[in-house]
Amino acid sequence: MAYLDHAATTPMLPEAVEAMTAQLTVVGNASSLHAAGRRARRTVEEARETLADALGARPSEVVLTSGGTEADNLAVKGLFWARRAADPARIRVLASPVEHHAVLDAVHWLGEHEGATIEYLPVDAYGRVHPEALRAAIERNPDDVALATVMWANNEIGTVMPIRQLADVAAEFDVPLHADAVQAFGQLPVDFGASGLAAMTVSGHKVGGPYGIGALLLGREYAPVPVLHGGGQERHVRSGTLDVPAVAAFAVAGRIAAERRDWFAREIGGLRDELIAAVRAAAPDAILGGDPAPAGPDTLGRLPANAHFTFPGCEGDSLLLLLDAQGIECSTGSACTAGVAQPSHVLLATGTDPDLARGTLRFSLGHTTTRADIEAVAKAIGPAVERARSAGLS
Amino acid sequence: MTEIPAAPQRRLRVLAAMSGGVDSAVAAARAAEAGHDVTGVHLALSANPQSFRTGARGCCTIEDSRDARRAADVIGIPFYVWDLADRFREDVVEDFVAEYEAGRTPNPCLRCNEKIKFAALLDKALALGFDAVATGHYAQVVTDADGNRELHRASDMAKDQSYVLGVLDDRQLAHAMFPLGDTVTTKDEIRAEAERRGLAVAKKPDSHDICFIADGDTQGFLANRLGRAEGDIVDESGTKLGTHEGAYGYTIGQRKGLRIGTPAPDGKPRYVLDISPVNNTVTVGPVEALDVTALTAIKPRWCGTAPAGPGTYTAQLRAHGGETPVSAELVDGTLHVTFDEPVRGVAPGQAIVLYDGTRVVGSATIATTGRATAAA
Numbered sequence: 159m160a161y162l163d164h165a166a167t168t169p170m171l172p173e174a175v176e177a178m179t180a181q182l183t184v185v186g187n188a189s190s191l192h193a194a195g196r197r198a199r200r201t202v203e204e205a206r207e208t209l210a211d212a213l214g215a216r217p218s219e220v221v222l223t224s225g226g227t228e229a230d231n232l233a234v235k236g237l238f239w240a241r242r243a244a245d246p247a248r249i250r251v252l253a254s255p256v257e258h259h260a261v262l263d264a265v266h267w268l269g270e271h272e273g274a275t276i277e278y279l280p281v282d283a284y285g286r287v288h289p290e291a292l293r294a295a296i297e298r299n300p301d302d303v304a305l306a307t308v309m310w311a312n313n314e315i316g317t318v319m320p321i322r323q324l325a326d327v328a329a330e331f332d333v334p335l336h337a338d339a340v341q342a343f344g345q346l347p348v349d350f351g352a353s354g355l356a357a358m359t360v361s362g363h364k365v366g367g368p369y370g371i372g373a374l375l376l377g378r379e380y381a382p383v384p385v386l387h388g389g390g391q392e393r394h395v396r397s398g399t400l401d402v403p404a405v406a407a408f409a410v411a412g413r414i415a416a417e418r419r420d421w422f423a424r425e426i427g428g429l430r431d432e433l434i435a436a437v438r439a440a441a442p443d444a445i446l447g448g449d450p451a452p453a454g455p456d457t458l459g460r461l462p463a464n465a466h467f468t469f470p471g472c473e474g475d476s477l478l479l480l481l482d483a484q485g486i487e488c489s490t491g492s493a494c495t496a497g498v499a500q501p502s503h504v505l506l507a508t509g510t511d512p513d514l515a516r517g518t519l520r521f522s523l524g525h526t527t528t529r530a531d532i533e534a535v536a537k538a539i540g541p542a543v544e545r546a547r548s549a550g551l552s
Numbered sequence: 553m554t555e556i557p558a559a560p561q562r563r564l565r566v567l568a569a570m571s572g573g574v575d576s577a578v579a580a581a582r583a584a585e586a587g588h589d590v591t592g593v594h595l596a597l598s599a600n601p602q603s604f605r606t607g608a609r610g611c612c613t614i615e616d617s618r619d620a621r622r623a624a625d626v627i628g629i630p631f632y633v634w635d636l637a638d639r640f641r642e643d644v645v646e647d648f649v650a651e652y653e654a655g656r657t658p659n660p661c662l663r664c665n666e667k668i669k670f671a672a673l674l675d676k677a678l679a680l681g682f683d684a685v686a687t688g689h690y691a692q693v694v695t696d697a698d699g700n701r702e703l704h705r706a707s708d709m710a711k712d713q714s715y716v717l718g719v720l721d722d723r724q725l726a727h728a729m730f731p732l733g734d735t736v737t738t739k740d741e742i743r744a745e746a747e748r749r750g751l752a753v754a755k756k757p758d759s760h761d762i763c764f765i766a767d768g769d770t771q772g773f774l775a776n777r778l779g780r781a782e783g784d785i786v787d788e789s790g791t792k793l794g795t796h797e798g799a800y801g802y803t804i805g806q807r808k809g810l811r812i813g814t815p816a817p818d819g820k821p822r823y824v825l826d827i828s829p830v831n832n833t834v835t836v837g838p839v840e841a842l843d844v845t846a847l848t849a850i851k852p853r854w855c856g857t858a859p860a861g862p863g864t865y866t867a868q869l870r871a872h873g874g875e876t877p878v879s880a881e882l883v884d885g886t887l888h889v890t891f892d893e894p895v896r897g898v899a900p901g902q903a904i905v906l907y908d909g910t911r912v913v914g915s916a917t918i919a920t921t922g923r924a925t926a927a928a
Contacts, residue, residue: 475632475634478632479591479630480680480681482630483630545680548679549676550676
């Protein structure tokens with residue numbers, strides 16, 4: 159079995175499993191005042207400090223959520239509501255068109271139900287938002303911008319965004335910028351404090367932690383209107399009893415992901431390069447999606463674990479089926495809920511022809527990926543592409 | 553002395569079409585249990601894949617797709633959703649509308665089997681390396697002594713669905729698998745089998761409707777598509793008896809809903825005898841005038857070689873109809889059929905399927921009917 163869908167979810171690190179199971183049998187609500195509550199609270203706060211440390215943030219800037227989707231919703235809706243409440247003129251939301259659906263659909267919802275004006279920022283052929291594009295969009299009327307949201311790195315095609323420069327532009331106009339850093343955490347140097355972002359989303363199960371836990375990194379001066387109302391936990395921004403075992407495990411996974419980031423970029427990035435070479439050798443007309451350059455100190459490039467291809471004349475679903483039958487697990491893009499494949503909004507935003515956009519495959523590597531996984535792809539991909547092409551586009 | 557084991561049945565790569573209903577789920581489970589390498593696929597056929605109807609029946613909803621996926625997970629087979637909505641709209645839905653518009657009565661399930669399940673789906677399956685497409689239809693594919701494939705009625709005549717498969721040709725049959733066809737069983741027993749296999753669809757209601765007409769209101773669907781087109785309802789002599797709001801809303805043999813004020817001279821009920829899209833009239837008359845003794849049918853499709861010369865067969869004229877003896881002959885690509893006994897309510901556009909015993913010989917689309925008067 160070659161599991162190459164780590165961007166969907168990656169196996170939990172043994173250390174995280176250990177931290178989680180150690181907490182599962184311990185009683186204590188972190189909001190309780192007695193000894194059990196204090197003990198739980200200590201576990202949570204230590205985890206918060208660990209996460210803050212791994213992400214270049216202050217502990218008070220870590221707002222724990224049920225995952226990336228919730229953190230994205232809280233950032234987008236909560237900041238919109240708060241900014242509009244402070245000044246009713248602020249109704250414009252600037253978003254990249256290549257965002258994950260957790261952002262994109264939240265933005266869309268604001269447009270449909272909250273009177274927001276949605277403006278999608280232009281991207282280049284790699285799916286990248288340029289700072290000048292953000293500047294131009296804000297300058298059209300700096301006073302009516304509620305927030306901007308641009309992901310740190312794209313989950314489908316791996317392109318890394320110039321977050322620092324985008325944040326600088328936003329800061330010039332006092333516009334809060336949110337970034338979904340779910341894919342970036344563990345793969346790129348993600349330093350919330352240095353980024354200039356107002357808010358940033360991370361998720362547990364993408365970095366070797368458990369499902370159902372994530373965080374919104376939130377600058378202390380921001381008070382988004384809550385999406386979840388209740389007991390007032392998490393700075394009164396996100397109510398709900400904290401999941402102590404998940405929080406503890408997330409912190410362990412986050413710490414290790416940050417510590418191993420150089421190793422990951424080098425080793426897993428190296429395997430990714432081998433995979434790209436192997437696919438190109440077997441299917442010379444395959445088109446690599448996103449920025450082909452590696453991420454580095456001077457280049458934005460692409461995520462080290464991402465390899466995204468378009469195979470002309472093939473249906474991505476057909477390729478997926480053929481590879482799945484041989485134990486190779488990858489994806490056509492990001493997972494789709496209805497099960498009916500639609501051309502990826504990311505590819506369409508980069509100007510890819512809709513028919514071509516149906517023939518995509520995303521391989522995403524992770525901490526358990528081995529050379530044998532790459533060799534399995536190298537062996538299978540050529541015949542699979544040939545066969546899928548003969549099946550054509552239905 | 554040890555017994556020489558029988559040669560195992562060839563392990564096939566089977567693509568099981570799973571609608572989300574109980575029959576196709578059990579069919580997929582049986583194919584897997586027989587040792588085949590089975591992959592489930594749900595066909596997304598609705599133009600709007602987001603449609604979600606509570607308690608929906610048919611094959612076009614997210615709920616059905618989930619039910620199918622759930623069944624595949626329990627069976628332990630891979631599962632995919634394939635979007636064939638464009639092909640389905642072109643080949644089945646638009647054909648359905650056009651046929652009604654032309655005053656004919658189509659059977660969309662037949663069309664779907666011919667153009668979608670055993671064409672678009674089968675072709676893609678074969679290209680991807682599958683050997684066969686399995687469905688939950690009740691019918692049997694039998695290979696005769698010479699290796700020719702034959703389509704036969706299901707063991708259980710009450711469940712038989714060979715009529716809607718009568719459009720399949722030899723090549724399509726060669727790659728068709730009907731794991732339920734040899735079952736003499738009641739629906740309750742299939743449900744019990746589903747239950748035993750842990751399939752949650754065991755209790756799901758049957759689908760009877762046309763799957764792309766969500767609420768079962770065919771007239772409403774057609775009216776929406778074709779608009780109002782008022783015309784005359786006339787008797788056999790051409791005398792106007794009333795008006796209609798669209799000739800497509802009528803089916804030959806229909807008695808109810810004619811809304812004619814004046815009763816027939818003999819006081820007997822009147823039936824739709826003819827629909828003429830050209831003058832937009834609906835002709836009604838006495839039940840005897842519905843009697844048909846001959847018909848012609850076009851676009852014949854044979855399950856094997858076309859019969860040479862005239863022959864005698866039994867014919868089935870609708871999905872849940874009985875059999876009737878006929879003589880038939882193919883002349884210049886048109887099938888000429890004579891009934892031994894008059895039959896009633898035969899509408900152009902319907903399929904006639906010819907049988908030789910339980911074997912399906914072929915099918916054709918009814919083009920014209922020959923009517924005997926009461927005196928004939």
